[in-house]
Amino acid sequence: MSNANPLLAILSGLWVSTRHFLRNLSRFARGRQDFAIHFPEQRLVQPPALRGMPVLVQMDNGKERCVACGLCEWACPTTCITIYPAETTDEVERYPQIFDIDMARCMFCGLCEEACPEEAIVMSRQIEIASYSRRGSLWHKQDLLVPVNQLKTRTDYLRRNYDR
Amino acid sequence: MSSPQKTVKVTIDNRVIEAPEGATLLQVMLDAEMDIPHYCYHPKLSIDGSCRLCQVKIEGMPKLQISCNTQVRDGMVVNTLDPEVQSTRRGVLELLLLNHPLDCPICDKAGECWLQNFAMRFGSGQARTVEPRRKHGKRLDIGEQILLDQERCILCRRCVRFCREISKTGELAVYGIGDHSVLDIYDRRVDNDYSMCVADVCPVGALETKDFHHKMRVWFLEETASVCPSCSNGCNIMVSSARRQIWRLIPRRNDDVNDTWMCDVGRLNYKFIDDPARLLAPQVAGDAGLVETGWQSALERAASSIADFIKRNGAKAFGAIVSPHLTNEENYRFGELLSAIGAGRVAMAVRRGRHDDFLIKAEKAANARGVRELGLVKGADDGLGEMLRACEAGEIKALYICGDDMLDAVAPERLAAILAKIDLLIVQDLKLRPQFGRAAVVLPTTTFAEKDGTFTNHAGRVQRIQRALESPPGWVGDGEIFTSILNLVSSRRDRFELGEVWAAMTRDGSPFAGLKLDEIGPNGAALGTPGGR
Numbered sequence: 001m002s003n004a005n006p007l008l009a010i011l012s013g014l015w016v017s018t019r020h021f022l023r024n025l026s027r028f029a030r031g032r033q034d035f036a037i038h039f040p041e042q043r044l045v046q047p048p049a050l051r052g053m054p055v056l057v058q059m060d061n062g063k064e065r066c067v068a069c070g071l072c073e074w075a076c077p078t079t080c081i082t083i084y085p086a087e088t089t090d091e092v093e094r095y096p097q098i099f100d101i102d103m104a105r106c107m108f109c110g111l112c113e114e115a116c117p118e119e120a121i122v123m124s125r126q127i128e129i130a131s132y133s134r135r136g137s138l139w140h141k142q143d144l145l146v147p148v149n150q151l152k153t154r155t156d157y158l159r160r161n162y163d164r
Numbered sequence: 165m166s167s168p169q170k171t172v173k174v175t176i177d178n179r180v181i182e183a184p185e186g187a188t189l190l191q192v193m194l195d196a197e198m199d200i201p202h203y204c205y206h207p208k209l210s211i212d213g214s215c216r217l218c219q220v221k222i223e224g225m226p227k228l229q230i231s232c233n234t235q236v237r238d239g240m241v242v243n244t245l246d247p248e249v250q251s252t253r254r255g256v257l258e259l260l261l262l263n264h265p266l267d268c269p270i271c272d273k274a275g276e277c278w279l280q281n282f283a284m285r286f287g288s289g290q291a292r293t294v295e296p297r298r299k300h301g302k303r304l305d306i307g308e309q310i311l312l313d314q315e316r317c318i319l320c321r322r323c324v325r326f327c328r329e330i331s332k333t334g335e336l337a338v339y340g341i342g343d344h345s346v347l348d349i350y351d352r353r354v355d356n357d358y359s360m361c362v363a364d365v366c367p368v369g370a371l372e373t374k375d376f377h378h379k380m381r382v383w384f385l386e387e388t389a390s391v392c393p394s395c396s397n398g399c400n401i402m403v404s405s406a407r408r409q410i411w412r413l414i415p416r417r418n419d420d421v422n423d424t425w426m427c428d429v430g431r432l433n434y435k436f437i438d439d440p441a442r443l444l445a446p447q448v449a450g451d452a453g454l455v456e457t458g459w460q461s462a463l464e465r466a467a468s469s470i471a472d473f474i475k476r477n478g479a480k481a482f483g484a485i486v487s488p489h490l491t492n493e494e495n496y497r498f499g500e501l502l503s504a505i506g507a508g509r510v511a512m513a514v515r516r517g518r519h520d521d522f523l524i525k526a527e528k529a530a531n532a533r534g535v536r537e538l539g540l541v542k543g544a545d546d547g548l549g550e551m552l553r554a555c556e557a558g559e560i561k562a563l564y565i566c567g568d569d570m571l572d573a574v575a576p577e578r579l580a581a582i583l584a585k586i587d588l589l590i591v592q593d594l595k596l597r598p599q600f601g602r603a604a605v606v607l608p609t610t611t612f613a614e615k616d617g618t619f620t621n622h623a624g625r626v627q628r629i630q631r632a633l634e635s636p637p638g639w640v641g642d643g644e645i646f647t648s649i650l651n652l653v654s655s656r657r658d659r660f661e662l663g664e665v666w667a668a669m670t671r672d673g674s675p676f677a678g679l680k681l682d683e684i685g686p687n688g689a690a691l692g693t694p695g696g697r
Binding site: 074 | 268269270377380381
């Protein structure tokens with residue numbers, strides 16, 4: 001709607017800021033002192049829609065669910081994913097021998113998650129991924145694995161919202 | 165064309181197309197770049213008509229006809245956009261996908277799979293079946309180089325026809341009837357010389373090569389049109405590279421050379437390019453054997469040692485072994501260098517091996533004919549026998565050896581005895597070989613995948629090769645090596661630039677005369693014919 005008329009778009013944007021301003025003003029008038037979260041002692045509870053760093057889903061047998069199909073690598077706009085596939089004797093014959101994500105390049109767009117046909121790479125809630133070196137920003141497969149039960153919020157969200 | 169061929173006019177989707185008489189309708193439509201889905205039809209195999217996907221509506225026929233098995237007639241009116249045609253395609257694709265395992269994420273064909281492409285373009289996009297899919301053998305090891313996945317197979321029988329008609333070995337067949345039909349081998353494995361072509365003709369991922377199995381996604385591959393370097397047949401290939409590495413070689417269609425096939429040996433012969441033992445920097449002889457050095461100093465050392473040698477012994481004592489692996493242009497420049505020096509004797513060593521009456525030729529090098537056409541070597545054995553005798557007699561005291569074919573073409577003891585007598589040895593090779601340990605200078609050579617140029621195949625067809633991999637910064641290619649040494653030993657100031665070398669090479673009287681570099685198309689140009697046609 002607001003896309004059609006640029007003036008409307010500006011006004012609707014202004015209304016969002018004005019609304020927040022008025023809401024905070026009224027809370028302030030009612031005696032609220034503190035408007036900040038004291039990170040890291042306090043942490044926000046992130047909504048499931050948050051796209052933090054992409055992680056690999058680890059199945060109950062300890063292996064990755066990823067079959068190294070390469071679609072996330074192809075979808076990635078910043079080409080931060082590097083996969084070298086290999087063969088296993090498991091039932092699913094293919095696995096990523098190397099799965100690297102360069103978090104310094106990742107822009108958390110979530111296209112890898114959307115491209116993945118196996119629900120093997122998902123955006124976690126992990127956002128504290130700073131490191132002191134560029135090398136530290138390169139995450140390998142073992143570091144990226146997260147057990148599947150810890151990612152339930154996100155996978156539920158995906159199934160609900162991405163029509164899976 | 166020798167005789168004017170009769171043509172007929174057909175109307176396809178309101179387009180009037182002129183086609184040669186007797187051509188199949190599908191080929192005519194494909195030649196007119198129309199988007200007609202098909203699986204079992206292959207231009208180089210017999211017609212099977214088993215996939216039923218290429219059906220079109222032809223005016224006057226009561227039912228849809230498979231266009232692959234219909235010859236064009238004058239005045240034929242064809243409709244490929246009719247709703248009936250479209251719903252038939254949807255139906256055929258639905259039946260093909262009925263039992264397809266849809267394991268595209270782990271299938272190496274994904275990305276170049278005809279079932280994926282046609283199902284996306286012409287299929288319904290929905291599966292209506294709720295029954296479990298048929299189970300069959302997966303990952304069956306049916307040959308030295310081939311894996312079979314029976315679930316993915318759509319029974320188009322292209323591979324069956326390939327094994328019967330092209331390799332003439334007949335290993336593969338479809339067994340069973342109805343929905344029990346399954347592709348399999350019976351009494352022998354698919355181990356013929358061309359076995360990996362069955363993976364090319366397979367429109368889906370049922371037949372895969374072990375060499376490319378789970379290696380790289382095809383959508384990351386960059387395809388470079390080139391020529392196979394493994395024998396003098398010069399099969400046209402695509403070099404698939406990604407991440408500064410070559411992942412596979414696949415045949416490229418050229419009806420004058422290899423149709424759409426290539427042999428397994430040639431297809432697997434690319435690993436020498438990424439060989440970790442490859443020489444990456446020039447070596448010169450020091451006090452304690454060969455030591456690594458920079459390009460410039462190595463080239464200067466080569467030039468000065470050649471000049472010193474000629475001052476002491478005369479140019480007649482200088483011999484050269486030309487490499488049949490280098491391009492026409494590089495060898496032409498090498499010839500210029502040798503005549504500037506006044507080299508006494510020039511020969512060529514060619515590795516020989518098994519051959520057949522189809523594609524595999526005995527000479528295991530791509531450009532032996534080119535060297536002969538350039539007039540660098542003479543005689544039935546390319547002057548090698550006389551060269552060896554002259555070395556043994558002490559007439560030749562210096563050798564400039566390009567390539568390592570000497571190691572196979574000459575008996576090891578004889579070669580060792582000859583090399584022990586040589587005063588000056590300059591070697592241009594892929595690796596350091598113990599046999600060439602007495603070399604004064606060893607220069608790294610460049611493979612076919614890392615340079616532009618032309619090869620001349622056994623039948624005198626000049627074909628272009630193109631660079632698929634970048635060389636490391638500062639790398640000096642073979643042509644530049646010859647040019648630099650030529651500039652250093654003479655007063656010339658040449659560059660190695662393909663167009664310039666080609667212009668010199670095709671001057672009147674040369675067998676290459678009349679050919680122009682940019683007129684050599686994807687199919688190459690034959691020597692000695694006007695315009696190369």
